[in-house]
Structure formats: structure tokens, C-alpha cells
Amino acid sequence: MKILFASSEVSPFAKTGGLADVSYSLPKALKRQGNDVSVITPLYRTTIDKGYEFENIIDLKVDHLGKTVTVEIMRASAFNDFNALFVRYDPYFDRETLYGKEDAEFNDNLFRFALFTRAILELIASLEDKPDVIHLNDWHTGLFMPYYKEYYQRRIGQIRTIFTIHNLGYQGRYKIEMFKKLNLPDRYLKKDYLGEDGTFAIIKGGLMCDAVNTVSPTYAREITTPDFGYGIEDDLKRIENKLYGIANGIDYDLWNPATDKEIPANYSRDDFSPKRRVCKPQLQKEVGLEVRDDALLCGMVSRLAKQKGVDLLIEMFLDGIPDDTQFVVLGTGEQKYHMSLRDITLANKGRISVIIDFNLPLARRIYAGSDVFLIPSLYEPCGLSQMIAMAYGTPPIARKTGGLNDTIIGITRPEDILENKATGFLFSRYDFKSLRSTIEIARDIFSDRDMWQKLVINCFEQNFSWDVSANLYLELYKEQG
Numbered sequence: 001m002k003i004l005f006a007s008s009e010v011s012p013f014a015k016t017g018g019l020a021d022v023s024y025s026l027p028k029a030l031k032r033q034g035n036d037v038s039v040i041t042p043l044y045r046t047t048i049d050k051g052y053e054f055e056n057i058i059d060l061k062v063d064h065l066g067k068t069v070t071v072e073i074m075r076a077s078a079f080n081d082f083n084a085l086f087v088r089y090d091p092y093f094d095r096e097t098l099y100g101k102e103d104a105e106f107n108d109n110l111f112r113f114a115l116f117t118r119a120i121l122e123l124i125a126s127l128e129d130k131p132d133v134i135h136l137n138d139w140h141t142g143l144f145m146p147y148y149k150e151y152y153q154r155r156i157g158q159i160r161t162i163f164t165i166h167n168l169g170y171q172g173r174y175k176i177e178m179f180k181k182l183n184l185p186d187r188y189l190k191k192d193y194l195g196e197d198g199t200f201a202i203i204k205g206g207l208m209c210d211a212v213n214t215v216s217p218t219y220a221r222e223i224t225t226p227d228f229g230y231g232i233e234d235d236l237k238r239i240e241n242k243l244y245g246i247a248n249g250i251d252y253d254l255w256n257p258a259t260d261k262e263i264p265a266n267y268s269r270d271d272f273s274p275k276r277r278v279c280k281p282q283l284q285k286e287v288g289l290e291v292r293d294d295a296l297l298c299g300m301v302s303r304l305a306k307q308k309g310v311d312l313l314i315e316m317f318l319d320g321i322p323d324d325t326q327f328v329v330l331g332t333g334e335q336k337y338h339m340s341l342r343d344i345t346l347a348n349k350g351r352i353s354v355i356i357d358f359n360l361p362l363a364r365r366i367y368a369g370s371d372v373f374l375i376p377s378l379y380e381p382c383g384l385s386q387m388i389a390m391a392y393g394t395p396p397i398a399r400k401t402g403g404l405n406d407t408i409i410g411i412t413r414p415e416d417i418l419e420n421k422a423t424g425f426l427f428s429r430y431d432f433k434s435l436r437s438t439i440e441i442a443r444d445i446f447s448d449r450d451m452w453q454k455l456v457i458n459c460f461e462q463n464f465s466w467d468v469s470a471n472l473y474l475e476l477y478k479e480q481g
């Protein structure tokens with residue numbers, strides 16, 4: 001099957017979060033299963049700086065904001081995991097960051113991604129051998145369907161389209177005034193299309209696809225309710241008969257403590273003693289925590305956004321952390337969190353260390369060196385970090401929501417470790433006291449070395465490989481509708 005996968009970020013070329021991981025590993029798994037897979041993404045400055053070789057495939061003329069602009073379609077010529085294609089238009093994508101600076105997104109993001117989707121349509125129209133399936137991801141690709149229906153259906157013909165919602169909290173929502181420049185008929189402002197009380201959200205364009213899915217079964221159910229639907233729950237309810245949940249996986253070639261070159265000692269399920277003997281003290285030294293074997297070292301690697309439960313963490317830090325625990329947090333995000341977390345680090349030297357940075361090697365050392373991994377999210381479409389943590393033998397402590405609920409087997413009593421093969425600790429109430437008491441439960445079990453080792457083994461024995469989910473996507477691709 002010939003698949004074209006479109007995403008605003010793709011590892012290893014550009015990454016701000018899990019979307020990039022998925023946009024690398026799912027296409028790679030699909031190709032491994034014998035499909036012809038191309039991935040298309042913008043050519044950002046960070047991608048150019050990484051030193052890949054690019055060749056020009058074609059120059060395309062694209063209608064954009066009432067003008068015709070020329071974009072280049074490039075290809076990473078020496079990259080073999082899949083056919084990696086890029087939309088090059090430097091005025092939009094040759095910038096320091098992907099989406100914006102500090103807390104503000106670029107004010108032309110709507111137009112940047114409108115151009116991205118139209119360039120993809122022009123490319124498909126120019127191909128003799130067209131893809132069987134177009135797989136679109138998140139709001140950045142939301143205008144594909146409106147433009148396809150209005151301007152390209154005749155040139156391209158019928159194609160099967162799939163839209164994946166990775167995070168409903170980001171919708172590409174704009175004021176009506178901006179709509180006029182998009183050159184789409186006004187009927188798209190109706191509620192059944194993109195519109196909503198004085199605004200429009202381009203993610204809703206994705207709902208026009210043949211099938212829509214989100215990244216875990218629990219989140220697929222949650223988003224049709226007001227608590228998680230971010231204002232478009234009715235639209236999602238309306239398309240419930242074509243709405244699916246397919247859990248993400250992780251790429252075990254990339255996330256493997258036995259081969260990871262960034263961690264101070266390698267280890268595996270069969271001998272994981274270096275984890276606590278070497279990785280933990282080295283991490284404590286690196287991030288300025290007291291080197292203590294007995295303290296439960298809680299790690300967190302996350303975007304610092306409300307969604308990720310950063311408020312709970314800060315409230316707990318301010319109220320007081322449990323005895324015999326330490327915390328290392330790596331993340332970037334909202335300025336207000338940067339400021340309070342910096343103050344907290346200064347006031348809790350040796351016990352809490354917060355590193356405000358996006359640092360892939362350090363993230364690996366945190367997955368490896370921590371005893372437990374924190375994910376107190378307010379909501380979590382799927383979450384990759386709990387699966388990565390388990391691959392590194394680090395049980396997660398997480399809020400029972402979305403994909404966290406689907407991928408972690410929670411411990412309610414210590415016997416669950418043996419009887420239910422439990423893998424981590426889940427709490428339901430969104431408050432810092434629940435987070436703290438769950439950390440205390442983990443710490444008490446941690447003091448029983450034998451029991452803890454069994455828990456770690458349960459984590460190692462999980463298998464979240466992409467092969468299973470890639471097959472579910474193939475079914476969606478094939479289904480006629």
C-alpha cells in the first residue's frame with residue numbers, strides 16, 4: 001500500500017514532543033511491514049542545521065493568500081527509514097523555533113500551515129502514481145480536506161484520508177477575520193465545518209476525513225465529553241461512528257537501555273543492577289542531588305504545560321515533599337512555570353533539581369537513573385514517556401487518565417505486583433495531595449528491595465512495540481467507507 005503521512009514534526013528532523021516520535025516510528029513500522037511510505041513535513045531551520053543531505057524533487061506553484069508562491073519539495077537523500085519529504089518555504093519555516101517564541105505562537109501560524117497543506121495537495125496532484133492513503137496529523141494539517149474538496153478533488157480523484165488527533169488541546173483556533181485570507185467559501189464557517197461562535201478551528205477540517213482516530217482507546221472515549229472535548233465534543237460525538245482509538249507504541253530500537261549510548265552504564269531485564277548502582281548516582285551527581293541510594297529518585301521529562309500536571313507538582317513542592325524522596329525535572333514550556341520551578345530548586349538544593357532545557361541525552365539519563373517516573377497529567381491523549389520509562393525499568397507514577405490508563409497496570413496493594421503483574425502507580429483525583437500520597441506508597445514499596453525488583457521486571461516485560469498498532473492503522477487505511 002502506498003501511504004503519504006503528513007505531520008508538522010518528525011524525529012529525527014525536528015521535535016518538540018511526542019508527535020515527532022510517532023511521526024517517525026509509525027511510518028517506519030509501516031514500511032517494515034512492506035508498505036511504500038513517504039512522510040512529509042516542513043523544512044525547518046533546525047532540520048537544515050542537522051546536516052542531512054537534501055535533494056530537490058520538484059518546484060511547485062501554490063495559490064496562497066491571493067498570490068502564487070513557489071515552494072520546493074525536498075527529499076533527505078541518504079535517509080532510509082522511509083521516504084522523507086520536506087516542504088521548503090524559507091519565509092515560513094526557516095525560523096529559530098517551530099511554532100513560536102516563549103509563550104506566544106507565531107502570528108502567521110495559520111498561514112504557515114495552510115501553505116503546508118496546499119503544498120501537499122499540489123504535490124499529490126503532480127504525481128502520476130498517487131498514494132492510496134493520506135494520513136494527516138493534528139490541527140496543522142486540518143485545512144487539507146477543505147482545500148481538497150474545493151480545489152483538488154477533480155485533479156487528484158478519490159483518495160482515502162485518515163486524521164489522527166494527537167492532542168485536542170491544540171486546535172488551531174482563530175478569529176473569523178483571519179478566515180477571509182484562506183480563500184475558502186463562507187459555508188466553512190458553519191458549525192458543522194470549522195466554525196464556532198466568532199472563531200473557527202482548523203482541527204475540525206480533519207473530521208471530514210474518511211476515518212478519524214485518537215491515540216488511545218480511553219482518550220477516544222473521553223474527547224466526546226465536555227471535560228475533555230475542549231469545546232468540540234459535539235462535533236466528535238457526531239462522527240462517533242468513524243472515531244477510533246489506537247494506542248501509540250514506542251520504537252525499541254531507539255529506547256533500549258542495553259544499547260543506549262547516552263547513559264553511563266547499559267543494562268537489561270536480565271541484569272539491571274547497573275541501573276541503581278551506576279545510572280542513579282551518576283544522575284544524582286549530574287543534576288546536583290545528594291548521592292543517596294535509599295532515597296526514592298522521582299524523574300520527570302515533560303513539556304511544562306498545564307496539561308502535564310505541572311501545577312500539582314509545584315503545589316506539592318511548595319507544601320513539602322515526602323521524606324526520603326528526591327526529584328529531578330527536565331522540561332521547557334510556559335514562563336510562569338520556569339520561574340517558580342527555578343525558585344523551588346534554589347530553596348531545595350540537593351532534594352529537588354529542575355533543569356529548564358530541551359535536552360534529549362539528559363532525558364535518557366533521567367529515564368535510566370530514576371527509580372520512578374512522574375506523569376501527573378491533567379489529561380493525556382496517549383503519553384509516550386510512561387512507555388519509555390517502563391522500557392528502562394522505571395515504574396511510572398501517573399494520573400489515571402487517557403493513554404496512561406490504557407498502558408499502566410496500577411498497584412492498589414503490594415500483592416498486585418505478583419498477582420496482577422502491576423507496572424506502576426495510578427491516582428485519580430487531580431490534586432497534589434493525591435500525587436504526594438501515591439509517591440509515599442511507591443516509596444514504601446521501594447524500601448522492600450525484592451518486591452521492587454519484581455515490579456521493575458514487570459515493567460521490562462511490557463511490550464508496546466509499534467507492530468501491533470501499525471496493523472490497526474493498516475486496517476483503518478484499508479476499510480472502505
Ligand code: ADP
Pocket residue numbers: 016017018019021167301302303330331332357358359360363382383384385386
Ligand atoms: P507530548 O507529546 O504531549 O509532549 P509525550 O509523552 O507523548 O508528550 O511525548 C513527549 C516526548 O518528548 C518524549 O519522548 C519525551 O521524552 C520528550 N521530551 C519532552 N520534554 C523533553 C525535554 N525537555 N527534553 C528532552 N525530551 C523531552
